[in-house]
Amino acid sequence: MADFSSPQRQSKTGIIVMFAQTLQEWGRGLLPILIVTAVNLNNKKIIALTATLIGFFVLALIVGWCRYRNFTFWIDEENEEFVITEGILNKSKTLIQLQKIQQVNIGQSLLQRIIGVYTLEVDTAGSNKKEGKIRAISHQLAIALKERLLDNVARSVAQTESAGQNDDVPALESQKPFIHISFLSLLKYGITSNYLRTLGLMLAFFITIYENLQRLVDTSEYDSKIDSILEESIAVQTGLIAIGFLLSAFLIVNVVRVVVKYFNFRIARQKGSLLLSYGLINTKSTIIKPEKVQITTVSRNYFQKKLDILELRIKQATGGEQEQKQSFMEIPGCDRREGDSILQLLFGSIPEKGVMLIPNYRKLVFSIFLSIVVPLGIAYFAIPSDVLLDFVWIFPLWAILRGLSLAFGFHNYRLFVHDRFIIKQSGAWDVANQIIEPQKIQALSVSQLFWHKAADIGYLTIYTAGGKLSFQLGNYTVVSAYVNKWLYELETSDSNWM
Amino acid sequence: MDFTNETLDTTNLPRFEEVQFTPIHKDYWKVVLIVEAIVFAVVGIAIGALYYFQQEFRDYGIYLVAALLFAIVFTVGFSRISFSKKGFAFREHDVLYRDGVIATHTMIIPYNRIQHVALHEGAISRIFGLAKVEIFTAGGSQSDIEIPGIEKEQAENIKQLLMGKIRKEL
Known part of the structure; x- marks a missing residue:
């Protein structure tokens, strides 16, 4: 394994990445000025402009080089910290405690792909920013560093959990993807997801077309009748063609977006975690640790059911307050068998729906x-x-x-309580099943409006580190009994929620 | 390994519904009243100034005063119910906090899920020697408990108790 104990720089080609970044940062500020000068160009100005641009490039190159020179990273073994120092005039030093590291992502932009380097981002529980970011690192080194950084996490988890549970892990340690979402599945997903948005768009189009038709009828009253009928039919035809065209354009855009974002989606097992990698232009990779998963949502609509695809959303534990939206991981368009095997890996068994609670x-x-x-x-x-x-x-x-x-x-609004799983089902078109394990509960709250007392109904909210789950107007006595049961289970065991 | 997995008799579990809640300190009512008095004094002065400087408002003066009086009575009445509804309980393994006027809301946090505990002393609360105990979990700001109106000494004790519990659970 590579040695990270002494400060080291990024890959040599990192200069190019730094240069590009500097250029981009400055370019944004200078672009308006450039456009203004470019518009009223004359011979004299061309020379001046070219000279400025060259100077600008040279300066950016120097700054990029300096940035490269001053960027170092290492692991301080003594204090168990990952250290990054950077900056030319304003120097900064970032210290990240190894035990706080939640996630290490490796990604690649187009430029990085051309010069063969990767970005490595370190995510911690402390804040919602990506705290540590190395912009140019070779693949080999990135993998080694990631393993080293997450090694510590695995170790601390193993310490708190009683050892011996993960006997089967070495056998599973292969990097070989066990799920590979096919192009066809992505196509299916692209066509069927965001259906409501498409529907809304369709409605908007119909209304505008309808209004235009009415206006047309109004104006054509002045013309002879034959003309107006002719015009009308042509207008209707073109209108319909336009609707069809725009709708298919929207669908195509939707599909292209999905394909570009999730192309070649692969899931591999690595030391009991899930390793996801995907993307056509920018390749991303993330790790999901089953013990950090808080809420897992399985959702699909009628069409997706017919096409046998489902969407998985995984929310991991977050440290802060307002970052819950960003911290979910989406797995698009896997079929039932693949979905089951992911759930199997996350929970150890396929979640079962237990006793059903229905709302009043x-x-x-x-x-x-x-x-x-x-x-x-x-x-x-x-x-x-x-x-x-x-x-x-x-x-x-x-x-x-x-x-x-x-x-x-209302028909789909259900809460299923099983010994090991709490599943909330909801949604009218996209039916979502939110799955949490009772040991991930952070806090429980029940509330009852005073006029609901006689009807014995009330609200239940379950808080986890990845967001809350609420069930409205269920039977208050039953809900309270479950609250007591969950509290008993939480308080008698030393279960790990993270 | 000494491991059993008997079926639980869920009807015999300790029930949170039967917990006796401790009401918050009676001096806290004074704190609430003082805060509201300050707010209404400011609003009253603003209305008075309006009445004095704007001739057109003189005709409506009586309505403004009536509205203000109604708002005062309503707010004070509402906070009185809110005050009497607030209550907390520390059980062996969890902390409960109940509040709410229209809806009765009960929040329960097991000790082994508490991240940290803080004491907060407001300017007016301090005059009466009261403090607020804040209990945080990893479940986001909505799942935190804030118990106002606890005597400073008792609040310190609660904090120590919780810190002890957290350490033990770890």
């Missing part, structure tokens, strides 16, 4: 009131009646669409 009917009534009755009522009274007449068709449309989505949402 008041949840449906209240949400209908809140999102159908109230907005439509306000619209009815706020909009003048002559304008209202033109839009009156929106009322039943909204009521039906929203009502359907609420009814489906």
Whole structure:
């Protein structure tokens, strides 16, 4: 294994990366000025401009070189710290305690791919920034450093857990990917995901087209009737073609986005962790440690069910408050078998749905009131009646669409409690199953509105280090009994939540 | 290995619903009143100034005063209920905090999930020798417990107790 105990610089080619970075940083500030001068060019100015640009490049090269020279990193074995020093005039030294390291990501941008270096990012529990970042490191060294940095994490985990549990780990230690998401799966995922967004877009298009048609009818009254009918049919045709074209364009963009982001998605096992790597232009790789996983969400919609693909979202433990959104990992478009094997690896067994809790009917009534009755009522009274007449068709449309989505949402809203898993199912179109293990619970809260006392219903919120999970208007007595049970389990065992 | 895995009788587990909650110190009510008095004094002065400098407002003066009085009565009444609803309990293995006027909200944190504990003394609370105990977990700011209106000495004791528990659990 490579030695990291003494300060070392990045790969030599790192100068290019540093140069490019400097150029990019300065370029952003200088671009407006450059554009202004480029617009009113004359011979004299061309010379001046070229000279400035050359000077600028040379300066950037020098700064890039200095940045390279002054950037060093090493592992302080004595204090168990990963150290990065950088800066030309303002020197800075970053110390990261090895035991606080949560994640080490290795990635590659296009430029880095050309010159054959990688970025290595160190993520800790302390803050939401990527704290340590090495911009140019060879693949071999990156892998070695990553192993060294995470080695410590594995060791401290092994210390707290009683040793001997991970006997089967060495056998699994192969780097060979055990899941490789095929191009076809990505295509399927690209077509079926974000379906609601596509639907919204479709609706917006129809409304604009409809309005345009109406305007057309109004203006064509002046022309002869035959002409107007002709024009109208042409307009309708072109309108429909335009809708079709834009919709397919949207779908294609969506698919391309998914493919570029997740191309060649591979999952490998490494020392009991999941190693993900993906990306067409920028290759990214991350590690997911099962013991750090807090909430796992499996979701799919009707089409995805038919095509046998599902989406996995994994939320790991985060240190701070407002970073929960960024810290989830998405695994797109794996089929049922692959999904099961990932879940198997994360939880040790496939999550089972235990006792089912259903929400009280008041949840449906209240949400209908809140999102159908109230907005439509306000619209009815706020909009003048002559304008209202033109839009009156929106009322039943909204009521039906929203009502359907609420009814489906209510039908899918369930909490399943098993000895080892708590699963919350929700969603109208995209049905999501959020899975947590009871030992990951940080805090529990129950609350009850005073007029719900007689009906014996209330709210339950389960807090984990990766976000919360709430279940509304379940049977209060049953929920309380589970709270007591979970508390008992948490308090009698020394289970590890991270 | 001495390991058993008997089926739990969940009906015999200790129930959080039956816990006797300790109400917060009665002096804390004074703290609440003083804070509200300051806020309403500022609002009252603002209305008075408006009344004095803007002639047009004189006609509505009576309504403004009525609205202010209503707001005072409403707020004080609301905080009185809120004050009497607040309560905490330290069990052998967890801490409970209950509050809420319209909804009764109970938050429970097991000791082995506490990250750290802090004491906070507000300027007015300090006059009455009261402090706020803040208990943090890794579950984000929403899952923290803040118990206001505890006597300084008792708060210190609670902090020591919790620190001891955390250390022992580790």
